[in-house]
Amino acid sequence: MDSILVTGGNPLNGEIPIAGAKNACLTLMPATLLSEEPLTLTNAPRLSDIRTMTRLLESLGAEVTALNEGRVLAMSSHGAISTWADYDIVRKMRASILVLGPLLARFGHAEVSLPGGCSIGARPVDLHLKAMEALGAEMDLRDGYVYAKAPAGGLKGGIVDFPLVSVGATENALLAAVLAKGTTVLKNAAREPEIVDLVQCLRKMGAQIEGEGSSEITIQGVDRLGGATHGVVTDRIELGTYMLAPAICGGEVTCLGGRIDLLSAFCEKLDAAGISVTEGPRGLTVARKNGRVRAVDVVTEPFPGFPTDLQAQMMALMCTAEGTSVLEEKIFENRFMHAPELMRMGARIEVQGGHATVTGVERLRGAPVMATDLRASVSLILAGLAAEGETLVSRVYHLDRGYENVEQKLSALGARIERVKDA
Numbered sequence: 076m077d078s079i080l081v082t083g084g085n086p087l088n089g090e091i092p093i094a095g096a097k098n099a100c101l102t103l104m105p106a107t108l109l110s111e112e113p114l115t116l117t118n119a120p121r122l123s124d125i126r127t128m129t130r131l132l133e134s135l136g137a138e139v140t141a142l143n144e145g146r147v148l149a150m151s152s153h154g155a156i157s158t159w160a161d162y163d164i165v166r167k168m169r170a171s172i173l174v175l176g177p178l179l180a181r182f183g184h185a186e187v188s189l190p191g192g193c194s195i196g197a198r199p200v201d202l203h204l205k206a207m208e209a210l211g212a213e214m215d216l217r218d219g220y221v222y223a224k225a226p227a228g229g230l231k232g233g234i235v236d237f238p239l240v241s242v243g244a245t246e247n248a249l250l251a252a253v254l255a256k257g258t259t260v261l262k263n264a265a266r267e268p269e270i271v272d273l274v275q276c277l278r279k280m281g282a283q284i285e286g287e288g289s290s291e292i293t294i295q296g297v298d299r300l301g302g303a304t305h306g307v308v309t310d311r312i313e314l315g316t317y318m319l320a321p322a323i324c325g326g327e328v329t330c331l332g333g334r335i336d337l338l339s340a341f342c343e344k345l346d347a348a349g350i351s352v353t354e355g356p357r358g359l360t361v362a363r364k365n366g367r368v369r370a371v372d373v374v375t376e377p378f379p380g381f382p383t384d385l386q387a388q389m390m391a392l393m394c395t396a397e398g399t400s401v402l403e404e405k406i407f408e409n410r411f412m413h414a415p416e417l418m419r420m421g422a423r424i425e426v427q428g429g430h431a432t433v434t435g436v437e438r439l440r441g442a443p444v445m446a447t448d449l450r451a452s453v454s455l456i457l458a459g460l461a462a463e464g465e466t467l468v469s470r471v472y473h474l475d476r477g478y479e480n481v482e483q484k485l486s487a488l489g490a491r492i493e494r495v496k497d498a
């Protein structure tokens with residue numbers, strides 16, 4: 076397993092390109108299963124999660140061709156498609172469960188292994204299953220697999236009232252309801268930009284959907300969907316991560332393609348911490364000219380609230396802030412695994428249940444640390460960039476799921492960072 080070696084202390088300056096969103100691309104790719112005609116995605120990120128979804132779609136019989144060094148994914152599901160999504164692939168990634176909705180909608184049944192993913196909480200899939208039931212499907216859970224069967228004549232539109240906001244369950248419900256007979260209403264739906272992106276793509280394929288970006292989405296099922304070409308929305312989590320780099324290290328960085336509307340709650344917190352964020356035609360420019368940042372409290376919430384996927388990185392910033400901040404994690408019950416690692420670098424953090432209290436110190440010190448999940452990995456890299464001396468972040472395979480060329484991108488800003496290959 077590779078490690079990343081960071082030597083801290085350099086301010087960061089320059090421009091950094093932001094890729095297409097992992098979490099949007101992972102929900103757009105299964106949409107190819109809904110149609111015989113080709114679906115082409117542009118602005119795709121080059122990540123191991125995308126390769127895992129590619130393998131999963133190929134195992135089902137879809138064709139996925141990566142063009143332009145992986146930036147373009149040309150997909151087609153016109154041949155014989157299998158409805159069996161095998162444990163060996165599905166276990167690698169949470170988003171694999173998103174093949175359930177399209178397979179069930181188009182073929183009337185699906186057999187999908189229960190997924191894996193970052194171990195940041197229990198992460199059940201009950202809401203996904205309930206959504207399929209609301210569309211008339213019979214669901215059975217056996218031997219680690221979900222066996223789903225649509226009624227004779229296919230899925231039927233229905234009301235899906237989510238008891239809590241789930242990004243994945245909203246996506247799966249959308250991917251199923253587009254081919255159901257009649258009208259489906261999703262209540263308490265997720266409002267994330269990735270949902271809006273999925274709806275925009277499905278609409279290009281011929282789906283009839285209204286209300287994306289609000290908590291009620293209405294879908295009028297259609298008999299068939301066609302092909303489309305769609306550009307993946309900017310990765311707001313990669314964007315927020317790299318916005319934090321100059322915030323932590325000092326300097327001025329423009330994140331190309333960044334927009335405030337993707338991250339308004341996060342930008343408000345940066346402003347309160349004393350970091351300047353300005354939006355221009357090419358992206359967002361972030362600057363911390365001098366002095367320590369101020370401590371701010373953060374509560375993670377579904378969009379448009381502060382994203383849970385930026386909580387670990389924000390904690391890294393708060394470690395050297397002036398004052399004490401409380402970070403409350405309301406989405407996942409086990410998402411503070413970066414805290415003990417940051418403490419190895421001299422951070423003062425106390426975790427109690429869903430709250431982490433961080434008292435800022437003047438300076439972190441480099442240390443060997445271990446990455447436990449995707450966003451935890453990158454928070455340790457950010458902390459290492461600000462720390463005195465060397466930080467060796469081990470087990471970075473999580474990082475490669477969500478960040479492409481992290482060493483090259485940060486080096487171009489003046490960071491001292493390199494990958495250490497496992498012997």
Ligand SMILES: CC(=O)N[C@H]1[C@@H](OP(=O)(O)OP(=O)(O)OC[C@H]2O[C@@H](n3ccc(=O)[nH]c3=O)[C@H](O)[C@@H]2O)O[C@H](CO)[C@@H](O)[C@@H]1O
Nearest residue numbers: 098170198199200201202203240241242243244384406407
């Ligand atoms: C691939 C992808 O897009 N991943 C993102 C997606 O994950 P994911 O779609 O898995 O996250 P959800 O929005 O579904 O999870 C929100 C909460 O609902 C719970 N829940 C979810 C489904 C369910 O059937 N039952 C249930 O109880 C979860 O355990 C969690 O506590 O949204 C999360 C929340 O913004 C992000 O952190 C992930 O990066």
Ligand SMILES: C=C(OP(=O)(O)O)C(=O)O
Nearest residue numbers: 169170192193384449450
């Ligand atoms: C938690 C994440 O990913 P996943 O849902 O795929 O585990 C993430 O992107 O931060």
